[in-house]
Amino acid sequence: MKKNDILTPIGLVLAIGFIFFAIAQGKGGVGMFIDIPSFLITVGGSFAAVLITFDLDTVKRIPSALKMSIVSPSVNKVDLVDQFKELSKIIRKDGILAIEQQVAEMEDPF
Known part of the structure; x- marks a missing residue:
């Protein structure tokens, strides 16, 4: 909607x-x-x-x-916050370059 x-x-x-x-x-x-x-x-x-x-x-x-x-x-803000939390866990564990594939697959145009 x-x-x-x-x-x-x-x-x-x-x-x-x-x-x-x-x-x-x-x-x-x-x-x-x-x-x-x-x-x-x-x-x-x-x-x-x-x-x-x-x-x-x-x-x-x-x-x-x-x-x-x-x-x-x-935008479902709860889902967006959860998505950022998951990305931040990956960044903390594996570094910023580890999220390139996940970011490329995101549907948000921004």
Whole structure:
């Protein structure tokens, strides 16, 4: 089961709302701030920079990363603590390199 993070969408709506409110209250009006070529240069240039910087597999994961910023999976904290306890026992006994295989098999994306 996944838990919705309600604060992220609320924060986005508030930020956009405050920006539009401030623009509407200004003397020049909303039309003064709308410039399609500038928007295309900013958004298109940013997207092109992402494509130049990262490989295709990383770019394909952008939608899932955006989704994870709003909807986070619920984690059983007791199981997570038990998992860390087991890993710490192995580290204490055999050293840090002994847990490489267990860490690689973990399902947590972080």
